[in-house]
Amino acid sequence: MxxxxxxxxxxxxxxxxxxxxxxxxxxxxxxxxxxxxxxxxxxxxxxxxxxxxxxxxxxxxxxxxxxxxxVCKSCGKPSRIGKKLVGDVKVRVCKKCGAEQ
Ligand SMILES: [Zn+2]
Incomplete structure (x- = not known):
C-alpha cells in the first residue's frame, strides 16, 4: 500500500x-x-x-x-505512484510529473 x-x-x-x-x-x-x-x-x-x-x-x-x-503535491492531479531509489531510500514519485511525494 x-x-x-x-x-x-x-x-x-x-x-x-x-x-x-x-x-x-x-x-x-x-x-x-x-x-x-x-x-x-x-x-x-x-x-x-x-x-x-x-x-x-x-x-x-x-x-x-x-x-x-x-493526488500529486506537485501537479495536483490524481496519479499512480511509482517507486524510485534515491541512495538507499525508496521514494514515491508521481507517474505523471515525476515529482517526489
Ligand atoms: Zn505529479
Whole structure:
C-alpha cells in the first residue's frame, strides 16, 4: 500500500466519488484508509437527559485503499505512484510529473 497518513487523496468510487480529502489513518494490514470527511455515515444520537438535544454526527468509515488515489503535491492531479531509489531510500514519485511525494 502506497498511501500514507497526511496524503491528499481523491475518491474513485461511491457517493463521494471525485471528492478529495486528507488521509487520517491507514491500516496497512487491511489495506484500508480513513479519509477526512469522506465515506461518512450519519449517527443519530438521542438526547440522554432532559433538555439535551439529539444530534446527528458524521463519522468517517474506513475505505479500501484501492478506492482512493493519491493526488500529486506537485501537479495536483490524481496519479499512480511509482517507486524510485534515491541512495538507499525508496521514494514515491508521481507517474505523471515525476515529482517526489
Ligand atoms: Zn505529479
Amino acid at each position: 502506497d498511501i500514507k497518513k497526511g496524503d491528499n487523496v481523491i475518491m474513485l468510487s461511491g457517493k463521494d466519488r471525485g471528492k478529495t480529502g486528507k488521509v487520517l489513518f491507514v491500516f496497512p494490514k487491511e489495506s484500508k484508509v480513513v479519509v477526512e470527511k469522506l465515506n461518512t455515515v450519519a449517527k443519530h444520537l438521542r438526547a440522554r437527559k432532559q433538555g439535551q438535544k439529539g444530534q446527528i454526527i458524521h463519522k468517517e468509515r474506513a475505505i479500501d485503499s484501492s478506492r482512493v488515489m493519491l
